[in-house]
Amino acid sequence: MDLIVFTNSSRVRDAFRIGRRNRHIAQPVFLRIKELKKALKTARVGTLVYLDVSRMDEKTRRSALRELAGEHGILFGALDGENAVKDPAEVFHFGAVDYVNGKTLAAGITTKRITRITGYLAEQRDEAVVPAADAAREVPRIPAAEWKDIIPGREYTFYLLFMEIDGKEDMEKRYDGSNLKRAVASVRSYIERFAASFGGRVWMWGDFNGIILFPFNGSESRAVRFALRFMLFKHFYDIQESQFPNFLSYRIAIHMGNLVYSDNNKGHIVSDTLNSVFHMGKQFAEPGNFYVTAEVLKEADKRYRDFFVEAGLFEGRKMLRMRHPLHSGRQVEEL
Amino acid sequence: MSANGALRIGARLERYIVDALSHSMTVHVMERLASRIIPNYNLHERIGFPETVPVPQRDAAEQVVLDMKAEGYVPRFTELLIEVNQNGLMGRRIPIRFLQRIINEIEEMGYLYNQEYRIFMEGGQGARTPGWGILRQGQTYDLSFVKMDIVGNTKLVRKYPRSTIAKTYNWLKQTAGRIAENRNGRLWCWEGDGGLAAFNFNDKNIQATLAGIELLHELSLYNSFECPLKAPLEVRVAVHTGPCQYLEVTDDIQSATLRQLDAIESRYTEPNGLAVSPGVYFDLGTKLEKYFVPFRVSNEQFVYRYRLTWE
Numbered sequence: 281m282d283l284i285v286f287t288n289s290s291r292v293r294d295a296f297r298i299g300r301r302n303r304h305i306a307q308p309v310f311l312r313i314k315e316l317k318k319a320l321k322t323a324r325v326g327t328l329v330y331l332d333v334s335r336m337d338e339k340t341r342r343s344a345l346r347e348l349a350g351e352h353g354i355l356f357g358a359l360d361g362e363n364a365v366k367d368p369a370e371v372f373h374f375g376a377v378d379y380v381n382g383k384t385l386a387a388g389i390t391t392k393r394i395t396r397i398t399g400y401l402a403e404q405r406d407e408a409v410v411p412a413a414d415a416a417r418e419v420p421r422i423p424a425a426e427w428k429d430i431i432p433g434r435e436y437t438f439y440l441l442f443m444e445i446d447g448k449e450d451m452e453k454r455y456d457g458s459n460l461k462r463a464v465a466s467v468r469s470y471i472e473r474f475a476a477s478f479g480g481r482v483w484m485w486g487d488f489n490g491i492i493l494f495p496f497n498g499s500e501s502r503a504v505r506f507a508l509r510f511m512l513f514k515h516f517y518d519i520q521e522s523q524f525p526n527f528l529s530y531r532i533a534i535h536m537g538n539l540v541y542s543d544n545n546k547g548h549i550v551s552d553t554l555n556s557v558f559h560m561g562k563q564f565a566e567p568g569n570f571y572v573t574a575e576v577l578k579e580a581d582k583r584y585r586d587f588f589v590e591a592g593l594f595e596g597r598k599m600l601r602m603r604h605p606l607h608s609g610r611q612v613e614e615l
Numbered sequence: 616m617s618a619n620g621a622l623r624i625g626a627r628l629e630r631y632i633v634d635a636l637s638h639s640m641t642v643h644v645m646e647r648l649a650s651r652i653i654p655n656y657n658l659h660e661r662i663g664f665p666e667t668v669p670v671p672q673r674d675a676a677e678q679v680v681l682d683m684k685a686e687g688y689v690p691r692f693t694e695l696l697i698e699v700n701q702n703g704l705m706g707r708r709i710p711i712r713f714l715q716r717i718i719n720e721i722e723e724m725g726y727l728y729n730q731e732y733r734i735f736m737e738g739g740q741g742a743r744t745p746g747w748g749i750l751r752q753g754q755t756y757d758l759s760f761v762k763m764d765i766v767g768n769t770k771l772v773r774k775y776p777r778s779t780i781a782k783t784y785n786w787l788k789q790t791a792g793r794i795a796e797n798r799n800g801r802l803w804c805w806e807g808d809g810g811l812a813a814f815n816f817n818d819k820n821i822q823a824t825l826a827g828i829e830l831l832h833e834l835s836l837y838n839s840f841e842c843p844l845k846a847p848l849e850v851r852v853a854v855h856t857g858p859c860q861y862l863e864v865t866d867d868i869q870s871a872t873l874r875q876l877d878a879i880e881s882r883y884t885e886p887n888g889l890a891v892s893p894g895v896y897f898d899l900g901t902k903l904e905k906y907f908v909p910f911r912v913s914n915e916q917f918v919y920r921y922r923l924t925w926e
Contacts, residue, residue, distance in 0.1 A: 512832055516825065519902050527902065583840050587925075604926040605835075607906050611926075 281398060282324055282596040283308040285359070286316050287332035292359055292385065299391045304398070309574070309598040311590070316344065320351050322564070324596035328355045328377070328394065334362035341365070345374040355401070361385045377401065422538060423498040427481065430495060432543045437496035439503035439536050439576065440553055441480065442561030443471065444489035446529040446568060463523035464488065470517050471510075478506035489561065491554065496536060501580035504572060507532050508587060511570050512605050515612045529613045532570040533560035535597075536579065556595065564594040568613050574598035624689050628720045629680050632689070635696065635713045636676035642669070644704065648695055649679045652688050687751065690726065690735045693717055698733065732816050736799065745801050747815055750861040759819040759856040759895065761800070761827050762876050763791055764809035766849035766886045779843050784808065786837060787850065794829050798822040803865040809850075811873070813865075820856055820898040827852040827889045828906070831923050834887065847887070853880035854891040856898075883912055889921040 285296060285308045296308045311319055313332065323329065329348060333341045341358075348356040357378030358371045365371060368379045377397050380389060421437045424430045445467060451460055464487060472482050475492045479502045483493040494503035511532070518527045537553025565571055571591060577584060577600055591601035604611050636645050642658065650656035659666050662678050670678075683692045697718070700711040718728055726748060727738030737748045750756055765771070765787065772780055784807060792802045795812040800822060803811045814823040830852060838847035857872030875892070884890040896904060896919040907919035 509836075512836070513829075516829070519821075519825065519900075581840070586839060605832075606924045606926060608908050608921050609924065 281394070282306045282327040283330075283394070284319065284323060284327060284593065285310050285330045285332070286313045286319075287330075287359065288312055288335075289332060289361070292332050292361060295361075295385050295388050297388045297390050298394065302391050305391060305394050306596075309593060311592065315592055317347065319593045320347070320354065322592070322594045322596075323351070323354060326355070327596060328357070328397070330357050330359050330378070330380075330389075332359040332361070333371075334360050334364050336364075342374075345371065345376065349375040355397075357397075359385060420538075421496060421498065424495045425497045426479065427495060430541055432541055435538050435540045437536065437538050438541075438553075439494040439496060439501065439534055440539075440557040441475075441492040441494065441503050441507060442489065442531075442533045442535075442557045442565070443492060444531050444561055444565075446531055448488045451524075459523075461487075466521065466523055467517075467528065470521060474510055475506055478502045478509075480506055491557065493541075496579075501576065501584075503534050503536075504576065504580045504584055507534060507570050507572075508584070508602060511602060515607070518612070527612045529568040530570075531561060531565040531567050533557055533565045534570075534572045534576050535560060536573070536576050556597075560594055560599070564599065568604075568611065570602040571599050572602075574600060624684050625720075625724075628689070628717065629684065631713055631717045631720060632680045632683075632693070632696075633673070633676045635711050635717060636679060637672045638712045640709055640711075642672055642675040644709065645675050645679050647704070648692070648699065649682065651695060652691055653682065653686060656682070690721060690749070693721060694728075694734055697728065734816075743796065743801060744863075745803055745813070745865045746861055746863065747799075747801065749815070752863055753860065755858050755860045756815070757819075757857065758859050758872075759814040759823040759854065760803075760859075760873065760876050761791075761795070761812045761814070761823045761830075762809065762853045762855075762880045763787070763812075763827075763830065764851045764880055766851055768808035771844070775844060783842065783844060783848055786841070787834075787848070790833050790837075791826075791830055794826045794833070798826050800826055803868070811865075811876075813859075820854070820895045821900065821903060823854045823856070824889075824891055824895060824899060824903060827854050827891075828921060828923075831887060831889060831921075835923055835925075849886040851880050851884040851886060852889040853884050854889065854895050855879055856892065856894045879918055883910060883918045883920075885920065885922060887922065890918045891921075892918060895919075 281304060283298065283306050285292065287293060287310065293310050298305055298307055300307065316331070320329070331344055331348065333344065336344065345358070348354060355377050357376050357380065358365065359380045360368070361382045363382045365379075368381070371379045377400070422435055424436045430436055445464065455463070468482070468485060471492075475482060478494070480492045480494045483491045494506070511530075514530065515527060518524070522528065535553060535557040537551070537556070539551040539553055560571065572588065574597065577588060587602055588600040589603055591599040593599065646656060646658045649658070658670055658675055658678060659668075661682060662670055662674060664670055683689050696711050696714060699709050700714050703709055721735055722728065725737060726735040728734075729736045734749070737743050765784065788805050788810065791810060791812060795802050798814070799816060800812045800814040803813045812823070812826065814826070830850070834848065834850055842848050853876055855872060855876040857875070859870040859872050860868065862868050879890050879892055890910070891907065896907060906921050909917045910920045911917055
């Protein structure tokens, strides 16, 4: 079960104590209340959402509860640390599965409480609890230090990096087909060289986007290092090598997971992780931005965290976006 | 290297060039080529033959090579032979025999022929010299320079142990040297808290500026991931271009261009920022110049500034 908590209060965040080893309940993802509408759109079916209603007036609270009730497959509860709700039963009348008052909140919301809720749902409402997203599941890691250690046909843990050159439609309108093909091939070659210097391999590539694989070696995240440096240094390519007259923009998303490696990839790979990273890149990532899942960032050196800001949820996963480097106060694409 | 900074020429290379000239062109063409490098070059005069007596081809080739060697112009003359082999001379094709042998011989001496610049440059495993193996002692050249200086050096030296300072400053020196060399630049001097890199060739202003920007990028990452100081290491970087006399002992070089560079760096450059002079800025091209914002330094004078920050 995925768990999302909408609150602006650090006290409420601290109240959640979900065991990290629990295979059925994900670590909670904390988002600000204003992100409720947007985040609900991408939450997985079966997600348990807690909404902090303690600072809401009655009208806002009811509207928010109605919103939650209208989301098919979402379970929700109300957090009321200030005991502001005069009639807690009203929360259940909207369809909530839990209500937490000030005293309970102070005692902490534990794995036990969530398990009790899931038990109640299974017995009384006949609702199966959906397992947590990959991000929270204890997927066994299968590290490989280097590419030479990887044997095709076997399963390993990889960082999967989706990269797309933005503005395909516009470029196709502006440039002649063969010129464009040549210019994009040059960009791809640059990406390949850059990735190779961090141990990454372009695994599949269409015209404008593709997947770069980085073996998970259990100690350092070369994928994050690559992407951070790529976003910082990419304009050197624009100035020195690129055949395009403008600065190029890229969107990047990194996810991690296990897959059976094939070095003869003809696009027939079946992998949840691969699907997920493609979805992130195509449906979630905004042009010119680089995202990682919380799980990826957790594996990286702590010092990388300063370079990222929270970017909401996608398919039940907490996403983070890299802060933009500003050149004399502007992003490269704005120059 | 010889005393005037030129390449030391071996007997084998000499022989290859003599063979190439005598088997590929007439005496008249040899003279024409030689006079492109040594103005008013006159073979008869040099050999001591009267103008009416024809110079044998082999003798002419030997004399040309002797003169090129004496003046330190063998690499330049070879560059000219490569050009003639590719493009001909006065509309005539002149294939140069044994040319690849000559190139190989020069490359074995630690030089590489750079197709873009069409010159021999120090490369491969050979040692790098401050004058790229091309600049000649005492002569004046148009060069571009990058000056880097650590902000608040005195305070830092007082505040931190010597080993911490050495580690931090050494990172800056190594990084600046690597960036400069990757861009065909040379680190001319380094004095503890800062240094000077020189850039030559056609795109010297662009390479010097990109080196400055690259250094600031690396510094930003260094401050986040590696810097042992409690506060970020701050550096000022300035780029200027102009004439400068070349001396092999680069510490001895005095030049108005370098004095102007000092002024730009110390007066008009922000900590962790880059400032370039107008002469550099107007040579950067449409993409790179967009990185800069003008900063007025007097009524009619500007420098152009760049700074990396994070959203």
